[in-house]
Amino acid sequence: MEEKIAIIEALLFASESPLTVERIVETLSDTEKKEIVSLLEGLIREYDTRGGGICLREVAGGFQFRTRTDLSPWVRKLKAGRPALLSTPALETLAVVAYRQPLVKAEIDRIRGVDASGALKGLLEKKLVRIVGRKDVPGKPIIYGTTRKFLEVFNLKDLSELPTLRELKDLQEQQE
Amino acid sequence: MEEKIAIIEALLFASESPLTVERIVETLSDTEKKEIVSLLEGLIREYDTRGGGICLREVAGGFQFRTRTDLSPWVRKLKAGRPALLSTPALETLAVVAYRQPLVKAEIDRIRGVDASGALKGLLEKKLVRIVGRKDVPGKPIIYGTTRKFLEVFNLKDLSELPTLRELKDLQEQQE
Amino acid sequence: MGYEIKLDIFEGPLDLLLYLIRKNEIDIYNIPIALITEQYLSYLDMMRSLNLDLAGEYLVLASTLIHIKSKLLLPPAEGEGEEEEGEDPRAELVQQLLEYQAFKEAALSLGERPLLERDVFTRGAASEEEQTTAGEADDALIEVDIFELVTAFRRIIAGLDRKEDLEIDTEKMSLADRINEIMERLSEEGQITFSDLLGDRADRRRIIYTFLAILELMKLRMVRAYQSGPFGAIRLFPAVEG
Numbered sequence: 145m146e147e148k149i150a151i152i153e154a155l156l157f158a159s160e161s162p163l164t165v166e167r168i169v170e171t172l173s174d175t176e177k178k179e180i181v182s183l184l185e186g187l188i189r190e191y192d193t194r195g196g197g198i199c200l201r202e203v204a205g206g207f208q209f210r211t212r213t214d215l216s217p218w219v220r221k222l223k224a225g226r227p228a229l230l231s232t233p234a235l236e237t238l239a240v241v242a243y244r245q246p247l248v249k250a251e252i253d254r255i256r257g258v259d260a261s262g263a264l265k266g267l268l269e270k271k272l273v274r275i276v277g278r279k280d281v282p283g284k285p286i287i288y289g290t291t292r293k294f295l296e297v298f299n300l301k302d303l304s305e306l307p308t309l310r311e312l313k314d315l316q317e318q319q320e
Numbered sequence: 321m322e323e324k325i326a327i328i329e330a331l332l333f334a335s336e337s338p339l340t341v342e343r344i345v346e347t348l349s350d351t352e353k354k355e356i357v358s359l360l361e362g363l364i365r366e367y368d369t370r371g372g373g374i375c376l377r378e379v380a381g382g383f384q385f386r387t388r389t390d391l392s393p394w395v396r397k398l399k400a401g402r403p404a405l406l407s408t409p410a411l412e413t414l415a416v417v418a419y420r421q422p423l424v425k426a427e428i429d430r431i432r433g434v435d436a437s438g439a440l441k442g443l444l445e446k447k448l449v450r451i452v453g454r455k456d457v458p459g460k461p462i463i464y465g466t467t468r469k470f471l472e473v474f475n476l477k478d479l480s481e482l483p484t485l486r487e488l489k490d491l492q493e494q495q496e
Numbered sequence: 497m498g499y500e501i502k503l504d505i506f507e508g509p510l511d512l513l514l515y516l517i518r519k520n521e522i523d524i525y526n527i528p529i530a531l532i533t534e535q536y537l538s539y540l541d542m543m544r545s546l547n548l549d550l551a552g553e554y555l556v557l558a559s560t561l562i563h564i565k566s567k568l569l570l571p572p573a574e575g576e577g578e579e580e581e582g583e584d585p586r587a588e589l590v591q592q593l594l595e596y597q598a599f600k601e602a603a604l605s606l607g608e609r610p611l612l613e614r615d616v617f618t619r620g621a622a623s624e625e626e627q628t629t630a631g632e633a634d635d636a637l638i639e640v641d642i643f644e645l646v647t648a649f650r651r652i653i654a655g656l657d658r659k660e661d662l663e664i665d666t667e668k669m670s671l672a673d674r675i676n677e678i679m680e681r682l683s684e685e686g687q688i689t690f691s692d693l694l695g696d697r698a699d700r701r702r703i704i705y706t707f708l709a710i711l712e713l714m715k716l717r718m719v720r721a722y723q724s725g726p727f728g729a730i731r732l733f734p735a736v737e738g
Binding site for chain 2 (some may be wrong): 621717
Binding site (some may be wrong): 160209210219229230232238240242243255275291299 | 507611
């Protein structure tokens, strides 16, 4: 195997969060971005073809080794923990934040028809949602947005990978 | 690849500590220890032959994936540039400085109930806190405040954008 | 009617309304308000009789429904002639329901994605390098969230006397901003005038806080201020060497 691939693989393995191509470029210093991208693509294919327990995936703007989705029952059994589930209110609040960000709490409350305080705090603690800033209107309400961890947890490359819903599109057209 | 090997590989990868053969036996439940040992040996050989960035090793009575030892300079280089996390004492000290500035160390010590010297030194080095001046009273104690970098790190336009305790309490109360 | 068990799964009044619409196989664009209002209210009664906590929002929607119902019953107002039909009183509610429904579906599809720690797992162990090199380079980026900072402050304050538990007022923070700025500039420039401090952005708020900051710094005996005669420029100097 080419030494560069081995190095990239070691970096990916050692990194605790998805590793960006930029960080790899910085670390390797004598290799062009284009070459690294194609080596990464090669690695993804290699692991997929091999069909082992690990695969390389692009998430949250970087690359990360992950276990194969269909093997999760075994891993869960090993970890003997209940999967960290999000409650329905939390998931709904998260969806509103994800699609409408940056936004203030009043907007979340309006869309869901209930007070989102509890759900919002849980999401802040789980680091799925973060405080982005304040809106420049009277009262300066806090503006919320999703985090990079949100992308990691939900297996998204970036926000544009969120599925667009037909209903949402219809609504926006109506509003305009 | 045999499915069992894929499962074992996923388990090894996801386990927080070196995985013992016994744990694998428990998790797979329908496979004999002898077979698992030979599958593990096969995996070790496979990764060694491949010569990638990862290898499987027997450590501390169990098996664990590790980065290849000779690649550690690259991994160290990667880690050197990783985002540093603030320790709890550092975060607490920073919070006190941020909300109560400008203030002297004695005040920080009083509020936190412990000596803040170490944490304060770390925050000064990280350029999150700076010496604003000296109070012109006996002993001329140093007065501390936050820096421009502090605002950048926390994505604040100015200090008045710091969330108030009331805002946090509002989020909290709904849950109780 | 086997709906008792489903009661606690409503996420709010809109969710209950959507459930009723689905249950009755109603076209969301043409909701029979009288029927839905009746069913909605009987659900509220049931929830009450089961001693379930009824959030205020449920009652708000109940009154909205009753309001729409009464509007639909009223004959069209004079002048609002036949040729121009008034807006459907249900329109706003329908809009809100559609929007909520869309997000509900979005939430479901989010939940169906391969989730970390449920369907996929990353490397469990910390790598050897992580344990040995603490890697806290001075200039390293810092990854903390503002939420953690407030939470930390709240935690500390919680252990103190009640009188410490003061609301953080934003005025004090603005003052701290100005104080920081003044001290920063003084250490760079040695001395500075009041008008230099105001710069081009001399709005009222900035003038007041700059002035208050100087008073505070003088009180702390951190700066000295001199004026070259009446109406002359006010000049600030650091009181002691930093």
